[in-house]
Amino acid sequence: MSKTADNLVYEVASILGKAVAGESLGAVEYETIDGSIDPVLAEVETIAYIGDRDDIPDKYFQTIARLVAVHAAAKFANAPVDLSAVRDHESRLQYLAAGGRSRRTLRVDAGVLQDRTRRWNWHQ
Numbered sequence: 212m213s214k215t216a217d218n219l220v221y222e223v224a225s226i227l228g229k230a231v232a233g234e235s236l237g238a239v240e241y242e243t244i245d246g247s248i249d250p251v252l253a254e255v256e257t258i259a260y261i262g263d264r265d266d267i268p269d270k271y272f273q274t275i276a277r278l279v280a281v282h283a284a285a286k287f288a289n290a291p292v293d294l295s296a297v298r299d300h301e302s303r304l305q306y307l308a309a310g311g312r313s314r315r316t317l318r319v320d321a322g323v324l325q326d327r328t329r330r331w332n333w334h335q
Contacts, residue, residue: 216264220244222276247282259308
């Protein structure tokens, strides 16, 4: 499953307390939040590539919403972006994008063990 940029705008508005249940966002709020989506997706593309802003994977959606919220909040407040919050959310995104652990036990070839033992005995 995936979410669209419109879903992202309303999720960010909810995080920022700009959304009122049952009402649509004002044009300024919508445009400010929507304008933050593409720069955030470009910023995190080396961590988790999202090719289409209208096809955001569910597993990344909440973290990307928080990142967009940090950037949009700075625009609403006319203040600098909170870089420590950005780092925290990017770290979470890296965790989500990392491959799962395989939990497989590696086996060592017996020939390698014998070769290592011969070399060790030779040096004594």
